[in-house]
Amino acid sequence: MMETSEPAGAGALFGMAPEELRALAEALGLPRYRATQMADALYRQRVSGLEQMTTLPAEVRERLAAEGYAVGLPEMVQTARSVDGTERYLMRMADGETVETVWMPGGDGGERGDGSEAAEEEAGEVGDAEDAAEWKKGKYRGPLTRAYALAQDDGKDSDGDSGRARGAVQNDERKEGGYKRATICISSQVGCAVNCQFCLTAKLGVRRNLTAGEIAGQVAAVLNRQKVRIGSGKGVETPSRINLVFMGMGEPFLNYDALMKAVHLLRGMGIPESRMTVSTSGIEPSIRRFALEPVRPKLALSLNAPNDAIRREVMPVTKKWNIAALLEALGTIPFGKREYVTFEYVLLGGVNDQPEHAREVLDLLRGMKAKVNLIVWNPGPGIAYRQPKPEDVAVFHRMLVEGGVPTFTRRPRGRDIYAACGQLKRTVETEPLVEIASAP
Numbered sequence: 001m002m003e004t005s006e007p008a009g010a011g012a013l014f015g016m017a018p019e020e021l022r023a024l025a026e027a028l029g030l031p032r033y034r035a036t037q038m039a040d041a042l043y044r045q046r047v048s049g050l051e052q053m054t055t056l057p058a059e060v061r062e063r064l065a066a067e068g069y070a071v072g073l074p075e076m077v078q079t080a081r082s083v084d085g086t087e088r089y090l091m092r093m094a095d096g097e098t099v100e101t102v103w104m105p106g107g108d109g110g111e112r113g114d115g116s117e118a119a120e121e122e123a124g125e126v127g128d129a130e131d132a133a134e135w136k137k138g139k140y141r142g143p144l145t146r147a148y149a150l151a152q153d154d155g156k157d158s159d160g161d162s163g164r165a166r167g168a169v170q171n172d173e174r175k176e177g178g179y180k181r182a183t184i185c186i187s188s189q190v191g192c193a194v195n196c197q198f199c200l201t202a203k204l205g206v207r208r209n210l211t212a213g214e215i216a217g218q219v220a221a222v223l224n225r226q227k228v229r230i231g232s233g234k235g236v237e238t239p240s241r242i243n244l245v246f247m248g249m250g251e252p253f254l255n256y257d258a259l260m261k262a263v264h265l266l267r268g269m270g271i272p273e274s275r276m277t278v279s280t281s282g283i284e285p286s287i288r289r290f291a292l293e294p295v296r297p298k299l300a301l302s303l304n305a306p307n308d309a310i311r312r313e314v315m316p317v318t319k320k321w322n323i324a325a326l327l328e329a330l331g332t333i334p335f336g337k338r339e340y341v342t343f344e345y346v347l348l349g350g351v352n353d354q355p356e357h358a359r360e361v362l363d364l365l366r367g368m369k370a371k372v373n374l375i376v377w378n379p380g381p382g383i384a385y386r387q388p389k390p391e392d393v394a395v396f397h398r399m400l401v402e403g404g405v406p407t408f409t410r411r412p413r414g415r416d417i418y419a420a421c422g423q424l425k426r427t428v429e430t431e432p433l434v435e436i437a438s439a440p
């Protein structure tokens with residue numbers, strides 16, 4: 001069910017925490033268990049309209065509607081599908097603002113770039129037991145030959161040496177050990193205020209924060225479209241393994257309260273926080289708050305430079321909090337035994353991708369249980385960087401690995417539909433988006 005007949009701007013039920021639903025039930029003079037039924041319908045069944053809340057009597061549904069309430073999921077208005085199976089959606093919020101959400105079926109394949117420990121599991125699950133063992137020992141070298149292939153990739157699915165991974169990507173329905181796996185990349189703000197020089201989203205500036213319901217609602221809308229069932233309850237034959245990355249539009253740590261509320265709602269939808277990765281450009285006070293959270297998703301820091309001088313150029317936010325301050329804040333997080341601190345590193349040709357830069361990165365990360373996700377920069381209109389040379393990517397990757405840092409080069413997903421990292425910009429008019437009605 002894609003569209004609902006809900007009035008725009010109605011009070012959204014989706015996004016209300018269980019205790020808020022209880023308060024609502026009370027205010028409407030309904031028994032407490034009605035709140036439990038509403039929560040179940042919203043977050044377990046993921047209904048898209050009040051009429052689907054069939055556990056509630058019709059008069060209660062009518063009452064809710066009369067009071068101005070609706071489910072209020074973001075509306076998926078347009079979609080584009082990549083040759084690699086990635087789908088990009090334009091999601092419209094009640095006030096007409098739009099953000100983008102990306103569905104990446106089949107996990108991240110060889111490059112395991114989603115920033116989660118799924119990397120390790122995946123190495124095992126797809127049959128690379130040796131890779132997995134190496135990874136555990138922190139000696140994983142990664143498929144170096146692939147770095148060449150992917151850096152030469154022009155948006156097609158080229159996995160270099162891995163025919164297996166290629167097949168997997170093209171088959172959405174791939175099941176591994178009974179699991180269907182996918183990663184959903186979600187937005188946290190409309191636009192972004194951080195102004196990283198290499199990122200297309202930055203060009204928008206920030207228009208507003210998303211609410212918790214709008215953040216978690218992107219996930220519900222995508223899962224509904226993909227008919228994904230989560231959990232292992234009765235009637236669920238194929239529980240799905242869904243990873244979430246907060247790596248779409250916006251800086252999640254500049255919308256901290258809504259982000260954390262969304263994390264709790266998403267847990268209520270059956271996705272554990274261990275399968276969520278929040279990526280931040282480095283908002284130091286939020287990192288310190290995050291360190292104190294009892295429920296904590298994984299965290300990735302977008303390092304993107306080997307020293308403050310280069311980072312100030314590519315990420316002006318560094319003037320506010322430098323690398324040392326960020327590493328210190330990261331140090332306050334009580335990481336578990338098996339947890340790594342993940343650093344994202346966008347390789348910008350000639351800027352931060354040289355051997356001396358790799359050596360500096362190793363110096364920075366010395367003594368930390370760190371892993372690095374390298375991302376080959378994705379071009380965008382009006383951005384004056386160039387892509388790194390494939391051989392520079394490979395050398396950089398190898399140097400980090402040889403320096404003892406588990407390193408993965410992320411395979412760009414959906415470049416042909418502008419769905420890859422840093423390419424999300426709501427440019428509806430100019431890009432090959434397909435009206436939802438005619439989408440596959």
Ligand code: SAH
Nearest residue numbers: 199247251279280281302344377378421422
């Ligand atoms: N605002 C958060 C999360 C969204 S950006 C952050 O910056 O971390 C997610 C990732 O995409 C970040 O690591 C960012 O550095 C990277 N990125 C941005 N623009 C990119 C581009 N054009 N090519 C490749 N990666 C990019």
Ligand code: SF4
Nearest residue numbers: 192194196199202281
């Ligand atoms: Fe914002 Fe992240 Fe893009 Fe920087 S990279 S402008 S923080 S979305």
